[in-house]
Amino acid sequence: MTVKYFATIRTYAGETERRIDDAPAGMRELLTSLAARYGTAFRRAVFSGDQLSGEIIILVNGRNVVHLEGLDTPLEAGDEVSIFPMVAGG
Amino acid sequence: MFGWTGTILRIDLTKGKVSREATDPQLARDYLGARGLGGHIVRSEVDPKTDALGADNKIVFAPGPLTGTFAPAAGRFDVVTKGPLNGVLAASNSGGTFGPELKYAGYDALIIEGKSAKPVYLWIKDDQVEIRDAAALWGHTTPDTTDLVRAETDEDAKVSCIGPAGEHLSLIANIMNEMHRAAGRTGVGAVMGSKNLKAVAVFGSGAVKVADPEGFKAAVMKARQMIQAHPVGGTGLRAYGTDVLVNILNQSGALPTRNFQDGYFPTADKTGGESLAAKQLIRPKGCFSCIISCGRVTKVDSPDYKGSGEGPEYETAWAFGADCGIDDLDAITKANYYCNEYGLDTISMGSTVACAMELFERGIITTEDTDGVQLTFGNTAAMVEMVHKTGKGEGFGAKLAQGSYRLAESYGHPEYSMTCKKQEMPAYDPRGVQGIGLNYATGNRGGCHVRGYTIAIEVLQNGAVMDPHVTDDKAGLGITFQDLTAALDSSGACLFATFGIGGAELTEMLAALTGVDYTLDEFMRIGERIWNQERLWNLTAGFTKADDALPQRLLTEPIKTGPSKGHVSRLDDMLPEYYELRGWDEEGVPTEAKLKELAL
Amino acid sequence: MAKVLMIHPDKCTGCRNCELACSFEHEGQFRPGASRVQAYTWEREGMSVPMMCQQCDDAACVTVCPTGAMHRSNALANLVDWDAGTCIRCKMCTIACPFGNARYDAASSSIFKCDTCQGAPECVTFCPNGALEFVDDEQHVRSRKKAYAAKFKDAFQEVS
Numbered sequence: 103m104t105v106k107y108f109a110t111i112r113t114y115a116g117e118t119e120r121r122i123d124d125a126p127a128g129m130r131e132l133l134t135s136l137a138a139r140y141g142t143a144f145r146r147a148v149f150s151g152d153q154l155s156g157e158i159i160i161l162v163n164g165r166n167v168v169h170l171e172g173l174d175t176p177l178e179a180g181d182e183v184s185i186f187p188m189v190a191g192g
Numbered sequence: 193m194f195g196w197t198g199t200i201l202r203i204d205l206t207k208g209k210v211s212r213e214a215t216d217p218q219l220a221r222d223y224l225g226a227r228g229l230g231g232h233i234v235r236s237e238v239d240p241k242t243d244a245l246g247a248d249n250k251i252v253f254a255p256g257p258l259t260g261t262f263a264p265a266a267g268r269f270d271v272v273t274k275g276p277l278n279g280v281l282a283a284s285n286s287g288g289t290f291g292p293e294l295k296y297a298g299y300d301a302l303i304i305e306g307k308s309a310k311p312v313y314l315w316i317k318d319d320q321v322e323i324r325d326a327a328a329l330w331g332h333t334t335p336d337t338t339d340l341v342r343a344e345t346d347e348d349a350k351v352s353c354i355g356p357a358g359e360h361l362s363l364i365a366n367i368m369n370e371m372h373r374a375a376g377r378t379g380v381g382a383v384m385g386s387k388n389l390k391a392v393a394v395f396g397s398g399a400v401k402v403a404d405p406e407g408f409k410a411a412v413m414k415a416r417q418m419i420q421a422h423p424v425g426g427t428g429l430r431a432y433g434t435d436v437l438v439n440i441l442n443q444s445g446a447l448p449t450r451n452f453q454d455g456y457f458p459t460a461d462k463t464g465g466e467s468l469a470a471k472q473l474i475r476p477k478g479c480f481s482c483i484i485s486c487g488r489v490t491k492v493d494s495p496d497y498k499g500s501g502e503g504p505e506y507e508t509a510w511a512f513g514a515d516c517g518i519d520d521l522d523a524i525t526k527a528n529y530y531c532n533e534y535g536l537d538t539i540s541m542g543s544t545v546a547c548a549m550e551l552f553e554r555g556i557i558t559t560e561d562t563d564g565v566q567l568t569f570g571n572t573a574a575m576v577e578m579v580h581k582t583g584k585g586e587g588f589g590a591k592l593a594q595g596s597y598r599l600a601e602s603y604g605h606p607e608y609s610m611t612c613k614k615q616e617m618p619a620y621d622p623r624g625v626q627g628i629g630l631n632y633a634t635g636n637r638g639g640c641h642v643r644g645y646t647i648a649i650e651v652l653q654n655g656a657v658m659d660p661h662v663t664d665d666k667a668g669l670g671i672t673f674q675d676l677t678a679a680l681d682s683s684g685a686c687l688f689a690t691f692g693i694g695g696a697e698l699t700e701m702l703a704a705l706t707g708v709d710y711t712l713d714e715f716m717r718i719g720e721r722i723w724n725q726e727r728l729w730n731l732t733a734g735f736t737k738a739d740d741a742l743p744q745r746l747l748t749e750p751i752k753t754g755p756s757k758g759h760v761s762r763l764d765d766m767l768p769e770y771y772e773l774r775g776w777d778e779e780g781v782p783t784e785a786k787l788k789e790l791a792l
Numbered sequence: 793m794a795k796v797l798m799i800h801p802d803k804c805t806g807c808r809n810c811e812l813a814c815s816f817e818h819e820g821q822f823r824p825g826a827s828r829v830q831a832y833t834w835e836r837e838g839m840s841v842p843m844m845c846q847q848c849d850d851a852a853c854v855t856v857c858p859t860g861a862m863h864r865s866n867a868l869a870n871l872v873d874w875d876a877g878t879c880i881r882c883k884m885c886t887i888a889c890p891f892g893n894a895r896y897d898a899a900s901s902s903i904f905k906c907d908t909c910q911g912a913p914e915c916v917t918f919c920p921n922g923a924l925e926f927v928d929d930e931q932h933v934r935s936r937k938k939a940y941a942a943k944f945k946d947a948f949q950e951v952s
Contacts, residue, residue, distance in 0.1 A: 108439045109432055112466060157423050159653050164445045164755020166651075169659045184443040190424040190652050190691050191434025191465075191486070191506045192641055261822050262812035262918060289808070296824065335836060371835040397899075399815075399823035409816070420920070474838060478807035483920035485805045489838030502838065 103181045105136065110187045111158075114144040125181070129160065130173040132183065147187060159186040194403035195257035195706035196220050200233075201299045203314060203321065205387055206247060206306030210321045215300045221708050222791070225256035225300060226291075227283040228682030228722040230272030233303060234281060235725055240733035244276035244379075245361060245386035247307035253352070253392065254301040255291035256684025260400040260480075261408070263701050264416045264693075265686035267292050267480025274733075275378030276386075277363045277540070277595055278614040280637045281729040284366075284380045285681055287479030288373030293350040296396025304389065313353075313391040315345050318398060326390040331356060333533040334368040337391055346395045353391035354381045355535030360585035361385050362593035364540035364616075368532060372487070372502035373479065376537040378615060378637050379595075403707030411700040416483055419692030424654065429486040429688065430476050434506040436465030437619070438513070444651055444660065445756030446624025447510065448617075450517045450569045451546040452610045452745055455621040456754020457514035463521050464509070472525055477502060484688050490525055497526035497576070504528040504538070507641070510619035511542020516549060517569030527579045534583025540595055543616035545578045547596035547609055548588075556603050563587040613638030613739050622746050622763070624756035625650050627658070627666035630766045633740045634670070636726035642687055644673035654691060663762050667770040678726075679719030721790045724782050728792065737780040740767060794869035796929045797906065797913060799842050804923035806833040806840030813918035817909055819900075826897060828906040829915050829924075842924060844915070845893040845906035847872050853885035853894050853905070862894075862903075868911050870929060874903050 103125045107115040115136075126132045133154075137145035148158050153173070160167045161184040167175045177183070193215065202211045223229040230252040242248045251273040258266035269291025275282030294302060297318050304314075311326035324344070329337050338351040350370060358365040358381030365381025366374045384390070402408050419425035428436065441447040442460040449457040461467065468488065477487030491500040504512075504525050512524040531538045545567075551557045552567040559566065563581070565574045565588070581589025591599050596616055600609040610617050615638030622629025627646035635643045646669050648654040658669065676695055677687060683698055696712050703710040746761040771778065775786035782792075811827035819826045829844040851872050853862045861879035865871035874885075874894075885894040885903060894905040906913075908926070916926045925932070 106443070108443075108464075109428065109436055109466060118461075156653075159440065161443050161755075164443060166444075166653070166657070166659075168653070168657050184439075186440050186443075187428065188423040188653060189428050189432070189436045189440055190648065190654060190688075191429065191437040192645055192647070192687065262809055262816060292824075338835070370833075397823075397825040399819070399821040399826070401821050402816075405816070405820050416920075475802070476805055477838060478805035478920075480808055481812060482805070482807045483809065485807070485921065487805070500838070 103177060103179055103183060105132070105183045105185065108184065108186045109189055111144070111147060111185045114147060115140050125177050125179045128173070128177055129162070129167055129175040132177060133173070148185070157188045159188065160184070193217065193220070194401050195702070196225065196300050197295060197298050197398070197400070198300070199298050200301045200303065201316070201321065202303045202305070203323065204306045205304060205308040205312065205323065205389065208323055220257070220300070222718065223722065224679065224682035224718060225259070226254050226268065226270040226682045226684055227272065227285065227678065228718065230254035230270050230301060231281055231283060231722060231725055233301060234272050234274065235729050238274055240274070240729050242274060244274040244279060245382060249274045249383060249386070250303055250305045251380070251383045251387070252301055252303050253294060255295050256682055257702060257706055259684030260292040260295035261402070261705060262481055263412055263685065263705070264419055265479070265482045265484055265689045266684045267482065268684050268686055269294065270681060271367055271375040271380050273380055273383045275380060275637060276382045277379035278638050279733050280378060280613060280735070281726045282378035282380055282637055283681070284375035284377055285642070286367070286369050286373050286375040287482070287686060288369035289480045290350045290352045290369040290394065291684065292480045293394045293396050295400050296398050297394050298396065298398050302392070304387065307386065308388040311388045311390050313341060313389065313393065316392070316394045317346065318396060329390045330359060334535050335371045335533060338371050341391050341393045345393045349393040349395045351391055351393045354384045355533060355583070356585070357534045357536045357583050357593065358382055358385040360593065362536065362582065362585065363595050363598070364537045364544065364593065366535045366537050368535050372532055374532070374537070377539070377640060381535050402705055404704040407704035408701065411697070411704050415689070415693045415697045415701060418697065419483060419689060422692035425484050425688065425692035429484050429691070432465035432469055433476070433486050433488045434465070435468050435504060435509045437506040438464035438509055439466070440651060441620060442514070443755065444624060445751060445754040446621040446651070446660070447514050448610070448619060448621045449514045451515060451543070451550040451608065452621065452743070453550070454753055455624050455751035455756045457519070459519040460514055462519040463513040463524060465506070467521055468504070468509070471521060479686070482686070486688060492522045492525050494522045497522040499526055499529050501529040501532060503532070507618045508538035508542065511539050511546070512575060515542055515546040516575050518572050518575055520572045523572040523576055527576050530576070530579045530583060534579070536579070536583060539618050540616040541579060541582060543610055544592050544596040544599060545575055547600055548578065548592060550608050551600065551603060551605065556605055561588060607744055610743055610745070611639055612742060613735065615639045620647055621751065621756070622742055622761040623751050623759045625660040626663045626762060626766070627660070627669055629742055629746065629761040629763055630666055630670050630770060631674070633742050633763055633767065634770060636723065636730060643677060644670045645677070645687065646670055646673055648690070661759065663765040667766050667773050670770065671773055674723050675716055675719030677719070678722040679715050682718065682722060717790070721792060724786065724790055724792055727782060731781060740780055794929045795911070795926050796847065796870055796932055797844060797908060797916070798925045798927055798932045800923045800925070801839065801841040803921045804831060804840040804842055805921050806831055807920065809918045809920060810842055810915035810924055813914040817914040826900070826904065828904050843891065843893065845872065846891060847906070847908070852888040852890065856884040856888040858882065858884065868908070871908055872905070873907060874905055876902065879903060
């Protein structure tokens with residue numbers, strides 16, 4: 103699967119995207135492993151305690167995980183995950 | 193009066209006459225200012241069926257009650273007139289510092305009527321008002337005009353002006369303020385051009401007075417803290433500008449691509465706010481009293497497109513980017529600079545070029561029409577050249593200057609114009625985000641994102657979150673946003689203040705400033721009144737239910753690639769509910785009961 | 793410890809919240825013309841610079857004042873203060889100040905110059921960009937010197 107980072111998350115990750123060959127079972131596992139890789143700033147951005155932060159937007163194949171199963175959203179090998187901080191404009 | 197200055201300035205260009213009248217306190221209370229009060233003036237004084245470019249149209253520059261105070265990001269004003277692009281009751285909102293200066297000069301509104309026989313500009317220094325000869329200004333770009341006017345008036349004068357596009361009556365012409373801030377959409381620049389009015393310069397030494405200084409300061413401090421604590425209002429917009437939206441809309445499958453033929457652009461990241469911050473950003477810029485600073489002071493180093501200025505915003509980066517199949521940010525930014533200099537609306541300009549590209553690729557037009565240019569999607573140099581031609585009104589540019597609807601219609605294919613009520617839609621695909629489609633279709637000035645920005649909830653998770661692919665409850669969402677925005681625009685605040693505060697905070701500031709005992713309920717009712725006022729005027733102008741529509745493409749041609757592949761807009765699922773919740777009949781006409789309720 | 797108002801034009805966005813805060817604090821209304829600080833913007837260059845009284849040690853406005861209305865404050869170090877009672881509105885201070893930072897306002901018959909809001913400047917409170925700071929007078933020099941040293945450090949790191 104591919105994970106893509108945007109805006110400040112890109113800064114925290116230090117890269118724009120990452121290919122992951124062994125797809126984790128679900129969103130919680132993915133974010134936990136990414137937080138271990140990228141460190142505190144990334145962890146604080148995505149997690150609020152053990153819940154998904156309200157200030158992070160995570161899309162799986164374009165769908166916000168809020169409309170899927172949140173941290174319990176299952177993942178598959180071909181998925182594209184996009185991670186955004188809250189952004190806006192117009 | 194507190195908040196309002198109590199005076200409206202009227203200038204008749206036909207007679208060369210200047211007069212003043214008192215601001216009616218009841219109207220000020222019921223319509224606030226800017227879009228609302230300006231709309232009321234135009235509704236009362238201009239026949240909806242009049243020629244928008246005729247002497248009988250009027251153009252009103254109006255700040256709001258909050259304008260000129262330190263309410264956060266509340267330095268805005270509206271240009272209100274009959275819009276020549278599509279004939280609507282047009283209100284073009286702009287930041288910069290022109291609006292506050294008009295307040296300091298002593299005016300709640302400036303009404304310009306009639307038509308001058310020769311080019312003129314206005315010089316308003318407090319209560320001294322002059323109509324001056326503008327022969328030497330005609331033909332100049334907006335930055336040069338600004339400098340020339342300042343040299344003749346006052347170096348600190350605030351200048352609102354048109355460029356060459358407004359002079360040759362382009363229907364997508366802007367009015368530019370202090371060189372970089374635009375009152376755009378609906379072709380308001382052409383109204384100035386039609387009146388032979390090149391510029392308005394203002395210098396004010398007066399004050400905006402406050403009814404309850406302690407209460408106002410407390411309300412402002414609270415609002416400031418809420419915006420500064422917000423991830424978007426506080427840090428996000430300052431760091432990346434509005435162009436940060438390119439990636440999230442693209443990854444959501446709602447970035448209109450190649451004239452809305454698709455909803456996903458694989459290389460969009462090269463045109464987004466992250467790339468802009470890395471390559472072109474010099475520093476953030478704020479409008480008057482802004483604490484957000486979304487403006488981008490930028491420079492382009494590449495030899496082909498070298499330059500400096502401000503921008504691009506998200507809509508601009510999309511219009512000249514994904515919509516034209518272009519991923520060269522330097523060219524996009526350069527096109528933005530040229531639009532500012534010629535005084536052109538970037539959304540309509542980009543979308544009109546995209547429309548021409550589709551006409552070209554389909555063989556409907558050829559190099560014989562385009563002055564020899566291979567106008568294919570992705571042709572960067574051709575895109576920039578089309579902006580030049582449009583700015584000058586030369587060759588094929590004279591056709592582009594009329595907007596995409598008239599362009600496509602003139603070749604017998606209006607279906608390739610991506611417009612609502614003849615105005616180009618902005619950068620969110622209604623097939624990927626259902627609610628925004630309803631807002632484009634019902635928008636009182638045609639295709640527009642800042643009349644009901646449901647994207648905040650459907651994509652950006654700002655405060656609440658709704659599924660973009662669902663149509664349930666989108667009618668109610670759209671109405672709430674439309675009414676809130678109408679009241680907010682009329683108060684003088686910036687829409688981006690809502691990335692931190694809401695109607696309650698705006699009401700609190702308005703009440704302390706003006707001494708009027710506003711409640712949130714009354715504030716939202718004001719918004720609803722303004723929305724219905726615009727609707728009534730448009731209906732009299734000749735618009736019907738049939739105009740509450742989207743281009744056929746969005747209803748029948750699914751998005752081809754990306755996350756929203758297979759989706760179309762389901763406008764018909766939302767529109768009847770919208771009318772019902774609005775208190776309108778099945779033809780979209782406000783009922784007698786609704787009008788009575790709103791005192792219209 | 794004495795404090796000084798320090799400006800950072802590189803951070804100024806030209807929003808003029810400083811002017812609004814100043815006029816509101818001193819006049820109870822929003823009148824940038826009455827502000828003791830002005831933020832000037834050059835649109836073509838996209839640059840803005842806030843300007844206010846430098847509170848000079850050897851202040852020309854104090855030297856030329858015939859009545860002592862313009863004087864070094866006894867209460868606050870680093871403050872040149874203006875006393876409305878002893879001022880005769882001769883406007884010599886406005887002529888003498890090389891920066892144009894003392895101005896005469898006909899509407900209120902006052903000399904407008906920054907008084908640091910008597911040690912708690914509102915412009916600093918309202919600046920959303922950190923472009924205005926009220927800092928310890930020694931610290932501001934040290935900070936600036938160190939910031940410049942950091943640029944040297946980065947440059948040397950690149951070549952070494």
